[in-house]
Amino acid sequence: MTKNDLDQAGAPRQQATDRKHTMTTAQGGPIADDQNSLKAGARGPVLLEDHVMREKIFHFDHERIPERVVHARGYGVHGHFELTEAIPELSCADIFQHVGKKTPTFTRFSTVAGNKGSADLARDVRGFATKFYTQEGNWDLVGNNIPVFFIQDAIKFPDLVHSVKEAPDRAFPQAQSAHDNFWDFISLSPEAVHMTLWQMSDRAIPRSFRFMEGFGVHTFRLVNAQGKSHYVKFHWKPRQGLQSVVWNEALKINGADPDFHRRDMWSAIDEGDFPQWDLGIQVFDDAFADAFEFDILDATKLIPEEQVPVRIIGTLTLDANVDNFFAETEQVAFCTQNIVRGIDHTNDPLLQGRNFSYLDTQTKRLGGPNFTHIPINAPKCPVAHFQQDGHMAMQNPKGRANYEPNSWGKDGGPRENPEIGFESFPEEVNGTKARVRSETFADHYSQARQFWISQTAVEQRHIAAGYTFELSKCQHEKIRLRMLGHLMNVHDDLAAQVAEGLGVDTMPDAAIPARAPITDLPPSDALSILKNGPDSFAGRKLGIFVSDGADAATVTALQDAFKKEGAMVAIIANHIQGAKLSDGTLLPADEKIDGGPSVVFDAVALVFSQEGGTSLAANKPSQDFLSDAFAHCKFIACTQAAMPLLKATGLEDKVDEGMPQIDEASAGDFVQMCRTLRFWERES
DSSP: OOGGGBOTTSSBOOOOSSGGGOOBOTTSOBOSOSSOOEEESTTSOBOTTOHHHHHHHHHHHTSSSSSOSSSOSEEEEEEEEEESSOOTTTOOOGGGSSTTOEEEEEEEEEESSSOTTSOTTOSSOEEEEEEEEEBTEEEEEEEESSSSOSOSSGGGHHHHHHHHSOOTTTOOOOSOOOSHHHHHHHHTOGGGHHHHHHHHSGGGSBSOGGGOOEEOOSOEEEEOTTOOEEEEEEEEEETTOOOBOOHHHHHHHHHHOTTHHHHHHHHHHHTTOOOEEEEEEEEEOHHHHHHSSSOTTOTTOOOOTTTSOOEEEEEEEEEEEOSOHIIIIITOOOOTTOOOTTEEOOOOHHHHHHHHHHHHHHHHHTTSGGGGGSTTTSOSSOOOOOOOOSTTOOOOOOSSOOSSSOSOGGGGOOOOOTTTSOOOOOOOOOOOEEEOOOGGGOOOSHHHHHHHHTSOHHHHHHHHHHHHHHHHTOOOHHHHHHHHHHHHHHOHHHHHHHHHHHTOOSOOOOOOOSSOOOOOOOOOGGGOSGGGOOSSOTTOEEEEEEOTTOOHHHHHHHHHHHHHHTOEEEEEESSTTOEEOTTSOEEOOSEEGGGSOGGGOSEEEEEOOHHHHHHHTTOHHHHHHHHHHHHTTOOEEEOGGGHHHHHHTTOTTOOOTTSOBOOGGGHHHHHHHHTTOOOGGGTO
16 A cells, blocks of 8 residues: 555545546546645645646636635725835835835635625634735735634645535535534544634634734745745734634624624724734744744644744724725635735645636636726736736727737837846745645644643633534534544543533544644644733723613713723613613613624623613513623623612522622723623633
């Protein structure tokens, strides 16, 4: 048995025994290897002649029109990037040369699996793609809110997406991975295990686009004016801090407001609360790459910030909502191949496949090769070339010359410019042409273990619960057990918690790793959300539930204190007209109680009169408002008159330190309490 007869876990690969069951291309040609792209050497670049990979991804890109096959549900915002530290020693890109330089941007956030009509709070990876309109052309940093990915080679991308999408025979489930097909694929693809820990963590259910990180995922190159190259990984660090929701909360938000993330971003920008991210870079050289425990070209791996610190070089500010959703957000075309002088690709096989796939996809979606003529995609620098005609052409070359070289002098159109033109880094490439996966890509469990031990106990519980929920939706026991076999290679505690949640009494055999995991990698605090929480409640939202006769001074004090903090405040009442406060004023409501559940707020306050508290205690939406806030570990400020509602929801004897009594004098104290976002002690 040869190495090619084994899958990535080291188990025998299933092979057809006759011509009838042999996989072929669309032309009928038998396929020998459907797991690896054709490369120049095990770690070399993917070759353009790989007709099997190109045909497979080409067909995948064209499966649907006009909706994106993946990242269909997105939301875009205009902004700008301002450089705070110049890096000419690393890159000759114009965007990185002068401190204070501002570059226009357009950023699109998205879910991956669901269609355009799916809900915002699906458990899913979030896309984080930014188009920089630089003076030397458009640069697209097309990333996610998770720094690693499921697969190592782009040839498997159609299979990954097919597995997570709705089943072709029944067209469900939609926008979720809790089903047999997805976990069947994952449990047969050990390289995906690391990514699933991130996916089962709260990273996959962010509170808002504003409170999540972004990553370029791949290793790229920075090249300076002298042609010297450094490797780089790109990071977006939210100035608002990190925050996610809990799973039960996500389910209820989807029911209460399936546009929750869209509405949140629109409202924040509309109110002048412009979200910001710092752009950070991890820069390293060949010596580090050679000494690093893992392959820098493997997209299922990250580089811990403790080993290569993130250097902040600029700030992205999103400050303008779109004027027309279709013209801008729907028609924006991101392509990983869109780079500028001073930035270059590497031989990462997933990145190289994306470079082909994105251009092909946008050409199909937007009707032809002229999608760069659409304003949202058009560069904001001079454009000159001999490309002409095609569907929906808005500009064509002027004059008699539409070719080059020509002898028409100044009237002959644009010419190449070696001084400022893009040149690929002259990396030496030498290898045997073959479909092969580098042996340096074979470790699938070590960084998954590192991610697990880097989490707080709260986050670990959530990850185990995520696996338990998802795998409980798999009808086939063999899939559940096979996945448990992988988790046993990650950490015994994780596997035990998931097994207990599934009711598995006898553990399966651990999956046989292709390479023995490294078990002494140190924790990395940067991988935890809760270890990187905010020190402010700014940008969050307080819901104040008021009754008729509520103390006006307390309500005003809460409004003033939280608005001073930079938070948003909404009033909830039993009627949309509002409530008449103790001073006789009518306070208009932003939400009626059954339309403004506590799940859409980050903290809540119950400000009732004695009569109002007694009346609302019998109101089911009011009971749900309180019980959900309690279950989701939110801080809950209550006046004494709210006790009947606590009693009606069974919480009278469960009052904890996260449920302070509120009055006019204590509003500021409640703000300070809410800066820690959740009272996690309640969960345990």
